[in-house]
Amino acid sequence: MAKTVNLNMTEGPLLGKIIRFSVPLMLSGMLQLLYNAADVIVVGRFAGSAALAAVGSTGALVNLLINLFMGVSVGCNVLVARYYGAGDQKSVSETVHCAVGASVIIGVLAAIVGLVFSTPMLRLMGSPEDVLPLASLYLRIYFCGMPFNIAYNFGAAVLRAVGDTKRPLYILSLSGIVNVVLNLILVIVFHMGVAGVAIATVASQVISAILVIRALTLREDCCHLNTKEIHIYKDKLIGMIKVGLPAGIQGSLFSLSNVIIQSSVNSFGSIVVAGNSAAANIEGFAYTAMNAVYQACITFVSQNLGAQKPKRILKVMGICLVVVSVVGLTLGNLMYLFGEPLLSIYCSDSEGLQAEMIRVGLTRMSFLAVPYFLCGLMEIGCGGMRGLGWSWVPTTVSLLGACGIRILWIFTVFRQIGTLSSLYVSYPISWSVTFLAHMLCFFFVFRGVKKQFPEETAA
Numbered sequence: 001m002a003k004t005v006n007l008n009m010t011e012g013p014l015l016g017k018i019i020r021f022s023v024p025l026m027l028s029g030m031l032q033l034l035y036n037a038a039d040v041i042v043v044g045r046f047a048g049s050a051a052l053a054a055v056g057s058t059g060a061l062v063n064l065l066i067n068l069f070m071g072v073s074v075g076c077n078v079l080v081a082r083y084y085g086a087g088d089q090k091s092v093s094e095t096v097h098c099a100v101g102a103s104v105i106i107g108v109l110a111a112i113v114g115l116v117f118s119t120p121m122l123r124l125m126g127s128p129e130d131v132l133p134l135a136s137l138y139l140r141i142y143f144c145g146m147p148f149n150i151a152y153n154f155g156a157a158v159l160r161a162v163g164d165t166k167r168p169l170y171i172l173s174l175s176g177i178v179n180v181v182l183n184l185i186l187v188i189v190f191h192m193g194v195a196g197v198a199i200a201t202v203a204s205q206v207i208s209a210i211l212v213i214r215a216l217t218l219r220e221d222c223c224h225l226n227t228k229e230i231h232i233y234k235d236k237l238i239g240m241i242k243v244g245l246p247a248g249i250q251g252s253l254f255s256l257s258n259v260i261i262q263s264s265v266n267s268f269g270s271i272v273v274a275g276n277s278a279a280a281n282i283e284g285f286a287y288t289a290m291n292a293v294y295q296a297c298i299t300f301v302s303q304n305l306g307a308q309k310p311k312r313i314l315k316v317m318g319i320c321l322v323v324v325s326v327v328g329l330t331l332g333n334l335m336y337l338f339g340e341p342l343l344s345i346y347c348s349d350s351e352g353l354q355a356e357m358i359r360v361g362l363t364r365m366s367f368l369a370v371p372y373f374l375c376g377l378m379e380i381g382c383g384g385m386r387g388l389g390w391s392w393v394p395t396t397v398s399l400l401g402a403c404g405i406r407i408l409w410i411f412t413v414f415r416q417i418g419t420l421s422s423l424y425v426s427y428p429i430s431w432s433v434t435f436l437a438h439m440l441c442f443f444f445v446f447r448g449v450k451k452q453f454p455e456e457t458a459a
Helices: 015-046 049-056 059-086 089-124 132-144 146-161 166-189 193-217 234-266 270-306 310-337 339-345 354-368 373-387 392-417 420-424 426-450
Strands: none
Touching: 015 049, 015 146, 015 166, 015 193, 015 270, 015 310, 049 132, 049 193, 049 270, 059 089, 059 132, 059 146, 059 234, 059 270, 059 373, 089 132, 089 146, 089 193, 089 234, 132 146, 132 193, 146 166, 146 193, 146 270, 166 193, 234 270, 234 373, 234 392, 234 420, 270 310, 270 339, 270 354, 270 373, 310 339, 310 354, 310 373, 310 426, 339 354, 354 420, 354 426, 373 392, 373 426, 392 420, 392 426, 420 426
């Protein structure tokens, strides 16, 4: 059997452990983003601006349709981490087997929903006519791989819960290489365009799902998976849904606001859509790095909640807020500083449109990438409450804060001004307001949770 690699989150110094946990997760997330980046870069340079816009414009819709299902994996992470921190090995094992079974059901359901509703949603979003057929084709193929995508994310959630963030990195390294190679072969050699990049993405998802399940079957501890014992444990499923469903709803609500914003971007035409998509793809790397700290926050808070160590929970929150600020400020500003050469990677100048795409992309990055650390702070406030097992509170705050502000902004300020700048400024405003609200709620919830435990003698 493979060597078991865990991280003790309930004892010892925290900063080094949070960084050790987060860095492989950052790299894993960035490799996962390379799936989409490879898609966008290859079609942008070898299949034209319409194909670039087709692939890029699907991101918000994909997130809207899968976040609800994927959110349950957050519940899996929280439950496994809490039971592991409390030393309850039986409950850890039951949660692992329940999670794998649930991922199969959820994956099939997500694929069906995506296949049925993706094209009508593209029409509802007002996708340009020259983009719609290609975007629809990309989504139909992409959603065929959803069962494997969700299986991987559930398996990775189990590994993260016990501190093993390196193995998902190794898995995504291999599947990412497969994705890039297939992209190049199917698009350049076989001229398959958006269908080629979609097939390559699905193939990489199949590989990552197989490898993560294999990693669980080879573990020697309570996270060991015996495929013959996969079973839906009612109490564990309810526990995952209790935390994960609100997380999924929150992700979908964010995506809904992004779909509305994407619809507004679509009104400017395919060139603007392409430039916006390229910038969003670049920004995704900064978001993924900050999201790794968010995942660390959830897991460390959950394990220390299980171990009944509230003082360490506060230390986790403070360290994560500092780390995510440093990551967001550094990456966001570097991306804007090198925005022009980065954006030029995504599109060739064969159609004489590169300069306009870059101008659009830089406009977006000035409003989103530069203050991106605000988004990271908002995520940590949310992650802290989720780690404490309170999931509906951050969902409600996000609904009223980030999503509500963006949607209201679009139908008021943007409708009056009608410029890209007036659209993009809604992001940093919504991040700031929602972060403050999340932190107020966290301290209120934490006070109540702390009263449930005996006085802590050591941090």
